[in-house]
Amino acid sequence: MSVRMAKWYAGIAWTGAGYQVEVLDGAGQRVAEPSSWGAGQVAGLIGRLRELGEQHPLAAVFESTNGLLDGPMTAAGLEVYRADPWLLPPRPLFGSVPARLLAERARSEPGRLARVTAEGGSLTGRADEYFEGVRRSEPVQAALTAAGRCFEHGSRDTPRAALTFDDGPDPVHTRRILEILDRYGVRATFFCVGHHVAALPDEVRRVAAAGHELGNHSWSHPFLPDLTPDQLREQIDRTAEAVSRVTGEAPVRFRPPYGALSPEVLTTLAEHPTTLTMWDVDSRDWAGPGPERIASTVLEAAGPGSVVLLHEGAGDRGQTVQALPSIIEGLLERGLELVTVGELPAPPLDHEDHELRLEH
Structure with missing residues (x-):
């Protein structure tokens, strides 16, 4: 699958406190200021992404150490993708790579991301592994x-x-x-x-x-x-x-x-x-x-x-x-x-x- 038609890319990073979100357009420019969401604010985070998606086609992107958002996001009708480790630099000891990096990777290499489905969850495409x-x-x-x-x-x-x-x-x-x-x-x-x-x-x-x-x-x-x-x-x-x-x-x-x-x-x-x-x-x-x-x-x-x-x-x-x-x-x-x-x-x-x- 590819995200070529998406003009905006929302990178979602996790931290010990919650989630960081950064949204870039097709030229790599920020659509809005980066935002932070507590772990208990997933509904608000998803609501915000849906609002943005109503303005322009939007792809939400996370990485494989975040297995908590694929279900709520796909259920909400969002277009969700996973960036795998071989596409990213090493992660810190605790937390994911930065949200901007995830959004930039989606923007620059959309064809290499895995489209997440409700049936496959965040491991979509990695069943054999x-x-x-x-x-x-x-x-x-x-x-x-x-x-x-x-x-x-x-x-x-x-x-x-x-x-x-x-x-x-x-x-x-x-x-x-x-x-x-x-x-x-x-x-x-x-x-x-x-x-x-x-x-x-x-x-x-x-x-x-x-x-x-x-x-x-x-x-x-x-x-x-x-x-x-x-x-x-x-x-x-x-x-x-x-x-x-x-x-x-x-x-x-x-x-x-x-x-x-x-x-x-x-x-x-x-x-x-x-x-x-x-x-x-x-x-x-x-x-x-x-x-x-x-x-x-x-x-x-x-x-x-x-x-x-x-x-x-x-x-x-x-x-x-x-x-x-x-x-x-x-x-x-x-x-x-x-x-x-x-x-x-x-x-x-x-x-x-x-x-x-x-x-x-």
Whole structure:
């Protein structure tokens, strides 16, 4: 895909405080003064871009370490593109390349950008790379699992399962999810992104006060294989610090955005004091198939020990909220107790050699 017809290019950079936006025209001149938006002001940011897009064709551009805006932006009808690492200079330890640079790259090399779709999300066009990384990671992940450093599901012999929610907190959907969980008297695990923790600390407190488990889902929801080891550690540590400042306790579990892995990522995680936490049931709610389909996908696959992947933030999660009562009722009817991931008994190890060996 190309952005050749677009006359204005909005580069969107992320920082620890939120987002920086700079808009250039086809000649590389500023359309407006650069603007800053807090992590909790995504709706305002998108509204501003839509206003500009009504004046002239507009392309919004971010890079692969920003996985929080593609859903809301494509849902709003914006034309969204991703600039990949090989098109950009090295990033800082924390944050993306500058917004102006992203806008300039889109203006000067429009044909090299990836058009982001609602179906493919921010990894549109990189599926082969994603699955190859997961495949290459299997031996290392198995070693981590054997060492008790990676958790995908619990024991199949205990009638317990865990619901997990990624990408929050969210100013609307988190409260609705908490209300439903409270109605049924069940607990869950919420894997939060640091960007949203910093913006919505009261929602994080609300989750913790209700007795749910908090997990770490990185700061900006990046594609982890694009990070250096130091950048990956910074994403995890800053998010843990943000949660700790709010609740007094740092999360001990880390879930990689998209479930994206590579041997290099896993080597870094093996040296970090966190437990990699995956899932064995994907609700596919991120695809927006409708509440009934989300519920049936979970109920067809879940059983004792299951860890169910759902989402609460980084987009309109209304379908997930609507599906949740049916999911809970269906699992409870099977005699499953719904608990946090930390309360699931670990499955028996598959082999006797449990020593963790990693190739560097």
